[in-house]
Amino acid sequence: MSAGPHNPLDGFDTTIHAPHRLRICALLEGAGEAEFALVQNQLGLSASALSKHVTVLMDAGYVEQRKAVRDTRQRVWLRLTRQGRAAYQAHLAALRAIVEPSDPAP
Template sequence: MSPAHSAEDTTAAAEDGFDHLIHAPARLRICAALEPVREIEFGTLLSVLGLSKSALSKHISMLADAGYVAQRRAVRDTRQRTWLHLTESGRSAYQGHVAALRRIVGDA
């Protein structure tokens, strides 16, 4: 396990729904972008988030390893494209995490 991927990140969400894996800013933004859509093309997500290809790939891999994001590869316009979507467990974890954040900030 790499230092950037701690044991805390690999555990399921806490009982209150707070998810340390999703909480990292880039991964939270990825989940937020994927939550309202059926799927999105990697290049589009890259543009929306303004991350480098390597950074986005790293964060997508971490989310995919946790079972939160799935990838579909297809040829479009004669080029290989990667389409991403939240899995059911990813959608549930993201929604639980957002609910936990709302409880934390409460009446602030």
Template sequence: MSGAGGDPMDGFDATVHAPNRLRTCALLEAAGEAEFAVVQAELGVSASVLSKHVTVLMEAGYVEQRKAVRDTRQRVWLRLTPAGHEAYQGHLASLRAIVGS
């Protein structure tokens, strides 16, 4: 995150910035952990679209998944990693600095 007088772009994270990835991070930040299908429904996107965005976030080390069987079906749960939390918070701070108070 940028300090006083720092460059507002310091915390800007292009990986987080894409709208569906930003919304995914916001949802996971609030929920702690959420089932893939819940995130998909909240974002109103197809499973394949969400899967692509989650893959990008996972490759960056921002999201991790946990697979578990529930009601005889395998479910995928998503959560932000500590690095993902830090990147998301830094990106929000950068956006706030860019648009001003």
């Protein structure tokens, strides 16, 4: 059963859909790039919990990290990859298709 040439529900991504990973993607989409500690603070997660979610997103090819020394400390910055940005946008379109019926009842 086909819904036409492109079904927005095809973009639903279970990797992104987990609440903390969805919030990570949303934050990185808006920020472009963000330091790990900032993401941790904004989401209210422990470093280990954030690291686990970031690892899942990195393994999927959705997030990449950049390490550099700043103020004599090792810092990690996160950003969405091109693939991650596309997957996040497709996931949002799928969520919209679920919650906004295209043919509302009268």
